Amino acid sequence: MIMKFKYLFSLLLATFVGLSVSAADDGVIIPDSTGFKFTDVKVVKCTSVKDQNKSGTCWCFSANSFLENELLRITGKEYDLSEMYIVRKCYEEKAKKFIRMNGQINFAEGGSFLDVPYVMSHFGAMPEEAYKGIEYGEEKHNHKELSKALNAYLRAIVTVPNKKLSKSWFEGYLGILDAYFGKLPENFKFEGKNYTAKSFEQSLGLTLNAYMAFTSFTHHPFYKPFALEVADNWIWGTHENVKLDELQKIVDNAIDNGYSVGWAADVSEKGFKWRKGYAVLPKAREEKDLDGTELSKWVQVSDSERENMKYKIKGPCEEMKVTQELRQEMFDNQETTDDHGMVIVGSAVDQKGNKYYKVKNSWDTNQIYNGYFYVSMPYFLAKTLGIYVHRDAVPASILNKLK
16 A cells, blocks of 8 residues: 555656646746746747767757758758768868868867858758768767867878878778768668759758858957858858847847747856756856866766855846947957857747747757757857848848948
8 A cells, every 4th residue: 555655656746747847838838946937939930859969060950950940931841951961071171171271270070050051052961861970880979989080080191291192091081981971872862752962952942042140249340241260160151240239139030030040159158057948147157167069068067066156046137238348358258169059949038027049959858948948138149159040030221231
């Protein structure tokens, strides 16, 4: 009898806990123990959350997710685009540039939103089912060994040991990529039709030059494009430079009109709480002391470190007033760094009426909001590196200012 009672109690408790982290029918997210209660105001249609796992490829997962959302918006059809096709083609192009630059540029797993349209326009695209890119005995992406192997190979080649490069160096490099990602198919079938990478990209019907990147910094003139000075911008892609309030207006206008927005941001602040589903910028901030670029580096903080935190976030709090000048200072002193790519898919408010953006991530769904989180306006204004959006989602008053 006692055992049956314990079993019933456990069942009821599990049911209660399960409800505490789910979305209610009225759109209100019921908080667990975070102190926040978010209400979705507007959410655009989007595809499923993916998992980049142990690979520094957020730039591709987020840009693919953004373009999948666009295809859903335009065609009503849901696609699952191959991230590893894009990643592999970028590795090929990065290697050529690294050698041409005598090894004096960054060669790493990272990249930017602009890499994806670059690859698609030059080489094409593939669906996930045609190229999964996992040929090394793992179920999920893990690029640690691959990254070290590619770096070691290129750093040997760039020394030009034979006084000139042989005709074989790139073939050897492709051999490493083949071993880890698998050989690229010249043709593949999708929904009963034969495609090449280029014909598949063309079949999608995306007008890639209709998409624009925006940022907001004062070390370049406003309303003129410039190449954002971050190490992972290896193609030297340009962003349109607008004022800070205009950056927010672009996102607001996009969400209000059913467009999602690619978002590159710094996620190393202690107010970025992935597991708890929010990112805020409290007025009383800690010194940031985390290095790295992905989930294991930003989120996995030890219990002892959490106990030593100078403040504890128990819910909506007073946040910093972010100005154009403060944002620039944070970038110039390396307090704001190029960390992570995500997709803004909606707007929301907390229980005190503070505004947030709803963000889709690529760190799997084992988290309070099943792979989504909410970022406050101060955090967005301070920690955004850049956004990527369809030009039709940009207010005409801002487009008209661009030179």
